Amino acid sequence: MLDVVFGALSDPTRRRLLERLVHDGPQTATCLAGDSPLTRQAVVKHLQALVEAGLATPRREGREVRYMATPERLAVAISWLVESSAQWDRRIERLRQHGR
């Protein structure tokens, strides 16, 4: 779960695609590939990674498929990160009081 989410976000191309989906609304793979050095197929693969991570959802409309951003999953990632930071802070505090 976190694996695929962080994995999907670790690629700048995928982050950029996600940002475009968030900013410009649902887009088609060929459209996204239009102003991009990538092939449509490459874009499709990246989109599939986003879909697998739950960060986007495809929706068929006639002969074309629009991908929509579904960033609820970002909350999961945020939770993990925030919790980790909090643990770190707690440890620091514990050291400050307990130790020297």
Next chain:
Amino acid sequence: MLDVVFGALSDPTRRRLLERLVHDGPQTATCLAGDSPLTRQAVVKHLQALVEAGLATPRREGREVRYMATPERLAVAISWLVESSAQWDRRIERLRQHGR
């Protein structure tokens, strides 16, 4: 930057190592490899990924090297995620007001 951070966090083994560093304090690679199915070398490679992401720092002490968690970088990841979520929320709100 985000690439390496998210990339480092996308591996469950690395997240686990980071958690151990955060929870138990600075550790040595061989120590971490002790209760783990991995080789020391494998652990070292994972730790190097964390170091490259700025999530941990090695420190030489005599003949051994302790790795310490330095989770300030988590804040960078959190910022990006929160900002992305915010953009999404803004877009939703814009649609609600502007459109139907």
Next chain:
DNA sequence: GAGATGTGCAACTGATTGGTTGCAGATAAC
């Protein structure tokens, strides 16, 4: 100094990834 312990480096293997090309099937436009 000799032996034990911890680290670093290099080479190698198998699996995964990012990307391409080619082609076939479905749907729209004329």
Next chain:
DNA sequence: GTTATCTGCAACCAATCAGTTGCACATCTC
């Protein structure tokens, strides 16, 4: 009904990655 457009699938390639093994070097202990 043709033709153009969009998608899906499969094969393929180069590069990267996770993990291993083997060995050399440094450092602590006795």
